[in-house]
Amino acid sequence: MQxxxxxxxxxxxxxxxxxxxxxxxxxxxxxxxxxDGDSASVRIRTSVDGFDDVWRNVLERFFTRYGLTxxxxxxxxxxxxxxxSIRLLQALDQSTHxxxxxxxA
Numbered sequence: 001m002q003x004x005x006x007x008x009x010x011x012x013x014x015x016x017x018x019x020x021x022x023x024x025x026x027x028x029x030x031x032x033x034x035x036d037g038d039s040a041s042v043r044i045r046t047s048v049d050g051f052d053d054v055w056r057n058v059l060e061r062f063f064t065r066y067g068l069t070x071x072x073x074x075x076x077x078x079x080x081x082x083x084x085s086i087r088l089l090q091a092l093d094q095s096t097h098x099x100x101x102x103x104x105a
Contacts, residue, residue, distance in 0.1 A: 004044040004055055008063035011038065014070030018094035021087045028076040030087045032095040035071045046076035054081060062088050070095065 018032040035041070040063055044055060058081045062068075072091070079087070 002044075002046050002049050002052075004042075004046075004052065006040075006042045006044075006056070006059055008040045008042065008059065009038060010040050010063060010067035010069035012067040012069060012092075012096060014068060014095035016095055016097060018091045020090040020094060023075045023077050026078050026080070027083060028074055028079040028087055030091040031073040031075075032068075032091045033071040034095070035069070038069055040069050040072055042072045042074065044074045044076060046074075046078075048076070048078050055084075057081075058084050061085075066092055068092050068096070 014032050014034040016034065019029065021027055021029040023029050042059060042063075046055070062085065066089075068088075068091075074084075074087075076084075
């Protein structure tokens, strides 16, 4: 079991809590909580060791593009980078109800 913590700057605050996904084989859950500030504080707990660079790359790509801010917790059980991206987009949609991901594309 590994735990990572990252901070990313952003300009799109989470306005409400979000919970997407489940911790199950090849899946993960993302929990978002609004917080003060202009950054995302991300904590990842994963059952798969040795993917530090993959996590960093997927998260940098997401937060650079969408700028979500808040407190974000990810609990992983072997999800692929594609599943991680989908869950993050779902959490973005739920936590910023007045904004859509397409508006920043």
